[in-house]
Amino acid sequence: MARFLLKLLLFSALILGVDRLAGTLLKHGLDRYFGFDRNAAVLLVGHSHTMLGIDAELLQRSLGMPVAKYAVNGANVFDRQAMLRHYFSDYPGKVKLVVYDVDDHTFTGDGLSSNSYRLFYPYIGNADMNGYLQANAGSWSEYFSRRVLLSPRFNAAVLNLSLRGLLGLFDNFKTGSVDIPSLEKDILAGRRPGILIDPEYVNAMEETIQLVRSRGARLVFCYIPSVDLLSRMDPARHTQVVDMFQRYDRNDEGVEFYNYQEIFGSRYELFSDAIHLNREGQQIFTAQLKMDLQHTLSR
Amino acid sequence: MTFNSLAFFLFLPAVWLAFYAAADRWRWLVLLLASYAFYAALGVPYLLGVLLGVTAITYGCGLMLARAGEETKRKRIFWGSVGVNLSVLVGMKYLPFLEENLKRLFHLGQKSPLLPVHPVLVGIGVSYFVLQAISYLADIYLETQEPETHVGRFALYMAFFPKLLQGPIERAGDLLPQLKQTYRFDYDNMRSGLLLFAWGLVKKVVIADRLALYVNAVYGDVHAWSGLPLLLATYFYALQIYFDFSGYTDMALGVGRLFNLRLTQNFKSPYLATSVADFWRRWHISFSRWILDYIFKPLQMIWRNWGTKGTAGMAMALLVTFLASGVWHGARWGYVVWGVTHGIYLAVSVYWNPHQKKLHKVLRLEKTGVLRVWQMVVTFHLICFSWIFFRAESLSDALYVMNNLFTGLGNYRGFLFQHGTTELAALLMGLSIIFAVRLLWTSGREMPDYPGWLRWAGYVSLVEWLLLFNIDIQRAFLYFQF
Numbered sequence: 001m002a003r004f005l006l007k008l009l010l011f012s013a014l015i016l017g018v019d020r021l022a023g024t025l026l027k028h029g030l031d032r033y034f035g036f037d038r039n040a041a042v043l044l045v046g047h048s049h050t051m052l053g054i055d056a057e058l059l060q061r062s063l064g065m066p067v068a069k070y071a072v073n074g075a076n077v078f079d080r081q082a083m084l085r086h087y088f089s090d091y092p093g094k095v096k097l098v099v100y101d102v103d104d105h106t107f108t109g110d111g112l113s114s115n116s117y118r119l120f121y122p123y124i125g126n127a128d129m130n131g132y133l134q135a136n137a138g139s140w141s142e143y144f145s146r147r148v149l150l151s152p153r154f155n156a157a158v159l160n161l162s163l164r165g166l167l168g169l170f171d172n173f174k175t176g177s178v179d180i181p182s183l184e185k186d187i188l189a190g191r192r193p194g195i196l197i198d199p200e201y202v203n204a205m206e207e208t209i210q211l212v213r214s215r216g217a218r219l220v221f222c223y224i225p226s227v228d229l230l231s232r233m234d235p236a237r238h239t240q241v242v243d244m245f246q247r248y249d250r251n252d253e254g255v256e257f258y259n260y261q262e263i264f265g266s267r268y269e270l271f272s273d274a275i276h277l278n279r280e281g282q283q284i285f286t287a288q289l290k291m292d293l294q295h296t297l298s299r
Numbered sequence: 300m301t302f303n304s305l306a307f308f309l310f311l312p313a314v315w316l317a318f319y320a321a322a323d324r325w326r327w328l329v330l331l332l333a334s335y336a337f338y339a340a341l342g343v344p345y346l347l348g349v350l351l352g353v354t355a356i357t358y359g360c361g362l363m364l365a366r367a368g369e370e371t372k373r374k375r376i377f378w379g380s381v382g383v384n385l386s387v388l389v390g391m392k393y394l395p396f397l398e399e400n401l402k403r404l405f406h407l408g409q410k411s412p413l414l415p416v417h418p419v420l421v422g423i424g425v426s427y428f429v430l431q432a433i434s435y436l437a438d439i440y441l442e443t444q445e446p447e448t449h450v451g452r453f454a455l456y457m458a459f460f461p462k463l464l465q466g467p468i469e470r471a472g473d474l475l476p477q478l479k480q481t482y483r484f485d486y487d488n489m490r491s492g493l494l495l496f497a498w499g500l501v502k503k504v505v506i507a508d509r510l511a512l513y514v515n516a517v518y519g520d521v522h523a524w525s526g527l528p529l530l531l532a533t534y535f536y537a538l539q540i541y542f543d544f545s546g547y548t549d550m551a552l553g554v555g556r557l558f559n560l561r562l563t564q565n566f567k568s569p570y571l572a573t574s575v576a577d578f579w580r581r582w583h584i585s586f587s588r589w590i591l592d593y594i595f596k597p598l599q600m601i602w603r604n605w606g607t608k609g610t611a612g613m614a615m616a617l618l619v620t621f622l623a624s625g626v627w628h629g630a631r632w633g634y635v636v637w638g639v640t641h642g643i644y645l646a647v648s649v650y651w652n653p654h655q656k657k658l659h660k661v662l663r664l665e666k667t668g669v670l671r672v673w674q675m676v677v678t679f680h681l682i683c684f685s686w687i688f689f690r691a692e693s694l695s696d697a698l699y700v701m702n703n704l705f706t707g708l709g710n711y712r713g714f715l716f717q718h719g720t721t722e723l724a725a726l727l728m729g730l731s732i733i734f735a736v737r738l739l740w741t742s743g744r745e746m747p748d749y750p751g752w753l754r755w756a757g758y759v760s761l762v763e764w765l766l767l768f769n770i771d772i773q774r775a776f777l778y779f780q781f
Contacts (some may be wrong), residue, residue: 001484014755015762022763141305151766159767160721 003049023150026162027122030154033165034089035060035068039094042067042293043217045083046101047090047116049224053101053277055286057170062290063297071101073157074116076109077204082120082132084208088215089128097110097297098212099220099289103261103275104231104241108196121146121153122162124159173279174272178227183274187233192274195237209255210249220296221245222289226275228265258292260285300340301464302496302550303504310337315557323481327455330558337460341423349387349425354457356383356433359445361453362440377440381433388429391422396630406558426466426627428457430589437593444471452478461554466548467563467585477560485559492556494746497761499549506733507543508770509726510535512718514690521696526709529700536690537683538730541569544583568737572684573674575644578682586624595620614646621645628689633697636688644681725768732764 031037035056040188042065044050056069070083080100087095117136123129124146137143146153164170186192212219223245231238242259249257264270270281277285300306314333321329339347360380367373414658435456439442447453456475489733517524517532524532548565555562555638563585572578595616618639627640664670691697713725746754 004484004486006487011755011758014759017760018763019766022767145305149766151763152769154767155770156721156725156768157719160719163721 004220018042019149019151023122023153025166026154026159027150027195029164029166030122030158031165032168033161033170033178034070034233034280035066036070036091038066038068038194039091041065041067041094041096042099042297043078043087043095043097044069044071044099044101045075045087046071046099046224048073048276049103049226050099051172052174052272052283053224053285054099054289055171055173055282058283058286059290059293060210062287063293065297072116072119072161076116077201077208079116080119081204081208081211082117084131084211085128085132085178086120086123086126088211090126093216095215095217097218097220097293098210099222099293100208100243101224102221102241103223103226104195104238105193107201107241107244108198109201110193110196118155119158122158124153171178174276175277175279176272178268178271178273180227180229180268183227183229187229192230192233195234195241197237197240197244209252213252213254218256218296220293221248221255221257223259223261225260225264225270225277225285227268228261231261231265256296258289260288263288300337300583302547302554303500306340310340311554311557313407313553318482318558319484322543326402326482327451327478328719330460331451331455331458334455334458334460334463338424338458338463343423346425349391350428350458353384353387353425353429353432356380357457358437358447358450358453360436360450365446373440377436380436384429384432384436388422388425391425392627393630394422401590407465409547427466427468428463430468430586431457434468434589434593437470442514447471447475459555459560461551462562465544465551466583467548467551467565468589469563470588472561473563480560488556488559491746492553494553494716494758494761495556496550496553497758497765499546499551499553501729501761501765502542502546502549505765506726506729507539507546509722509729509768510539510542512722512770513714513726514539516717517694517714518690518700521691521699524709524714525703526705526707526710526715528596528709530704531711531714532686533683533690533700533704537570537679537686540686540689541566542733570676570679572682573671574648574678575641575681576648578678579641579645590620594623610649614649617645617649618642632694633688633691636697637685637695640685640688644685729764729768 006126015049020099038060044054044056044067048071050069050071051073053117054069056067060067068087070087072079072083075083080299105221115138120129122132124133133144133146164172170231209219223242231287242261245257248255264277264281264285267281270277272278272281300310307394310333314329317333318329318535335347335350338350357380360376364373364376364380367376435444439446447456452475455478456469456471459469459474514532514536517528518536521529545566552564565584565586567581567584569578569582572581598619599609599613602615603609605612605615619642621638621642622635624637624641625635628634628638635643659665659670687700688694688697691700749757
């Protein structure tokens, strides 16, 4: 019995050690992937549109200043508020400009995963993120196990980003072209989500503006384009969403709105699917974004 | 509380410590209370009542059966007690089906359920402990088993928590004598039990749950897919159900070993079977033994004079037995067709086997490796075909899958990469490791034969693999619903 207990203790200690080692290494990779190690002056925040639509390395080189890209699949307005709080508390006073991706579906959680908060478990050590995760965790055991152990904080999606960071593979893009006839069929069959405006999401967005401005940074709402057929499904609502961002732009000098939907939405060759830019689209779009950001930063 | 939950990881050591600290004469009580607590933790209070009721009736009837001398009385007691147990099983099993139809009949709508719990939880565990109760009564009736007089030990035999929700279905002759043994700490049992538990957990949360991501996407909306993705999803399901169920069994066996109890092995590489009959000797063994002993054999005896040398009787007994097996799985036509399909496979083999042997002799293929591999491939595909009915949401979905399995490549890229490259890589890596370890085990070398550092490296890697690559959606075990 004593022999067994001793071995069990030793084994547990070994497991904890290996877990710490693996967790620390993976978090380092994730920090690198997001560019947290760069003391960024420009912070890109968003979901897959930013992830696949903006080449942060190219932007960094062309702007001549450090850029961090904190973007994860499915991050909604609430997730992003938690992401910003996390970033500002861990790297205070460095960011001059926050670029925040928006689209027709910014004010709704429809179409986005309700489990997106799980992607932030690697940052449970940050007090702000910890509060957010505690509030969203599906069960006490889900939260508690990740509080104690480091490895379970990395699911397959986060692991992918972390490994990319460790290996220095910062490129993230899709190839191929959108299948427009299939998309038209989907739209006709009602398989594409409609545009909704949820007041809770609007409130959260207004809190986000205050948060960014209170940290002394400027905020750019950047409409990363999607195929314009989607916006044309409900033109009135699309206009309403665009108007809201234009109003934020008008009401605060530190807030700007770049609407790229009008410029790129009809250039279908730039899309890999209905809502994501392909490699060529990413390069062209990033070049355009760079020019506009230079203009904003020079003011 | 399921084996793959944090609550269970806290519960198990607490139970073991209490068991270890207790005096030997009270150890059964610790396990019994733990088993009832485990069952109650599901949050469905009436289930504990059902378990207690079935236990009390079976215990009482077992004693009465042994004491009754007259055959008519014995028959009456036996069939009466089996009838009560069967009505409990049918009632619990078909309650969701009944509820669904009542809702339709009285236009109650989806938001006014008659049952306060999720359909999977309605009769969870009942199928297993009722079959165990029937086998206990049948063995006493056939005088192959003495009734257990100690009510506590009998209750533990019925409720022992590792096998309560999903089997194995234990025979009284196998488990009851073990419950009477004096417990002595056994280092090897502890080590192998924990290892088996961890291995089962890997099968469940790393492999089966990951396969489910792909299978559910296709079988949840079959009409969105055609060709290769349907074929791949069917293969994936065959693997998913195996890893899910055998993972659970490994965990149950592992937990049993911590208390020096050897539960029945439920799986023996079923997809390496060379015939459907062989498959049933390797798949869900405790259940197939049960249906063989208590359904097939009596029917075969009754119909032994049908056809030449009783072949027609045997074929009919197989058909009925596997129909019953399908019905046991639940109130869905897919299960019935699955059971009948297996019944047909086996009934046909009764007639085909003699010709098959002659053919192999003529072709000089007897006992050759080529024949063995060919038989394994054919058997695997016959089993996969039957899984289509088992998994599809409806019979029309199953027919759609069958009709579209070979209609080209379809969107196979979309199927394989729907959850990203990391998920696919983790799946393929996991499957490769599982198969590599299986190969190592079949080489005949036991764990203690390897050097200490290698064993420890293996154990640590296993746990780290679990921590890093588990699917973080807590999914119930597939066989809970049956």
